[in-house]
Each structure stands twice: as C-alpha cells, then as structure tokens.
Amino acid sequence: MAPTSTSPSTTASISTAPLTSTPITTTKHSTTPITITSTTRTATSQMLTSPTATASTKPTHSHTTSTFPSSTTLSYTQKCHAAGYRLLSTGDTHLCMHLKHSKHSWSNAEKVCERDHARLVVLDTHEKVEALRHTLDGNDYWIGATDDDHDDNFSWVNGEPISATFWLWGHGEPDRHHDFCVILNGHDHKMHDKGCADSHMSVCEIPL
Structure with a gap:
C-alpha cells in the first residue's frame, strides 16, 4: 500500500508546477506594457532624429523664412507709430x-x-x-x-x-x-x- 500512496503524491507535485509558473507568466506579461512604452518612446525619439523627421521640419523652416520680411516690416511699422506718420x-x-x-x-x-x-x-x-x-x-x-x-x-x-x-x-x-x-x-x-x-x-x- 505504501508505494501506491506515493504515486498520487508525485502527481500532486507535478500538477502544482503549472500553478507555480502562473505568477512567472504574469510577471512576464506585466513587463510587456513597460516594453511597449519604452519602444514607443524610442520610436518617438527616433522620429525626432531620423532623416524623415528632419525632412518633415523643412516646410516649417521654409514658412519661417518666407515670413521674415513681413516680421521685419512689422518691426518698422511698430517704430513708425506716431499719429499721421x-x-x-x-x-x-x-x-x-x-x-x-x-x-x-x-x-x-x-x-x-x-x-x-x-x-x-x-x-x-x-x-x-x-x-x-x-x-x-x-x-x-x-x-x-x-x-x-x-x-x-x-x-x-x-x-x-x-x-x-x-x-x-x-x-x-x-x-x-x-x-x-x-x-x-x-x-x-x-x-x-x-x-x-x-x-x-x-x-x-x-x-x-
């Protein structure tokens, strides 16, 4: 009878292993959002420094350049503010x-x-x-x-x-x-x- 009772005990130990691994799985799963967030930040950082991002800022730079004369004229207009001038x-x-x-x-x-x-x-x-x-x-x-x-x-x-x-x-x-x-x-x-x-x-x- 003793050997027979030992076998179920071994089985119980085997069935416990998945239960023990569940927190491990959860832990791995819980790290996923951190990895995604980090990836998102990395991707964002890469976008800011990538050639594509640089190209996308050219229209903004061009716009600033095109309005510079108007800004200069505005500066002169502000100086020329006296009535009648x-x-x-x-x-x-x-x-x-x-x-x-x-x-x-x-x-x-x-x-x-x-x-x-x-x-x-x-x-x-x-x-x-x-x-x-x-x-x-x-x-x-x-x-x-x-x-x-x-x-x-x-x-x-x-x-x-x-x-x-x-x-x-x-x-x-x-x-x-x-x-x-x-x-x-x-x-x-x-x-x-x-x-x-x-x-x-x-x-x-x-x-x-």
Whole structure:
C-alpha cells in the first residue's frame, strides 16, 4: 500500500508546477506594457532624429523664412507709430515720414518735428528720395538741411556734410544768396536753398 500512496503524491507535485509558473507568466506579461512604452518612446525619439523627421521640419523652416520680411516690416511699422506718420519702403530702405501742411519758418518747422520725437527729413540716399517723391503734391517742403554757420557749407541735421556737388541740388543750387536753409522743390523734386525765415510746409522723419 505504501508505494501506491506515493504515486498520487508525485502527481500532486507535478500538477502544482503549472500553478507555480502562473505568477512567472504574469510577471512576464506585466513587463510587456513597460516594453511597449519604452519602444514607443524610442520610436518617438527616433522620429525626432531620423532623416524623415528632419525632412518633415523643412516646410516649417521654409514658412519661417518666407515670413521674415513681413516680421521685419512689422518691426518698422511698430517704430513708425506716431499719429499721421506713414511708412514708405523702397527695396531695403524704409522711411517713416509725415508731410506737415502747416507753414512755418525752418527753425519752427524743426520744433514741430521734435515734438513728435522726429526731425526734418534727411534725404541722403536715392532710395529715400524715391520713396518720398511719390507722396509730394507740388508744394515746397522744408527738409533737414541747413548752413548753420553761414559759411557756405551745408549739412544734414544728423551732422553729415552736404557737398556743393551733391546730386540732389537743383540747377544752380545752392546759390548762396544769404539763403541758409533748404527746401525740396515740389516741381523738380530737387534741393533749393531758401531764406530760413520763409514759411513753408515741412517733412518730418522718425529715424528707423
């Protein structure tokens, strides 16, 4: 009888093995989500550094590049915010200006501009002249050029000298007939020296 009773005991031991392995299976199964999550993260990381991901960012880079000029223009627009001022652009040149239609002497016109934190316009480049030319209405306007020392040497209000052969002078100008301030003539769009006490409209500029 003893050998017979030992056999069932062996069988019971065999049947217990699967039960013991169940937690092991569960443990392996429970690690699966961690592996998937890790794989997902790895895949995401690979996507960020893969050539395909790099290619996908090109449209974004292209979009940023295409809007850069607009952003630059917006920056100039923000600077040119004073009431009545307009932003004129020619190529890469930007001019923030205001045609002042009230008439003053040159010195009073300068003060009018300074109240706007501006100055009488400095027309020291072809591009600025071209930008302004299209807004003129046939009137003469004071600009930021004068001979303060009355020594026949004109200069811009920013301190830059103006040669007597400067291309923007009108024919025969400056004539130096005791005229020490400068207008932009409304007809030929050239510089003419005038008496500083004369009354003219003026062009103010906010430097950009």
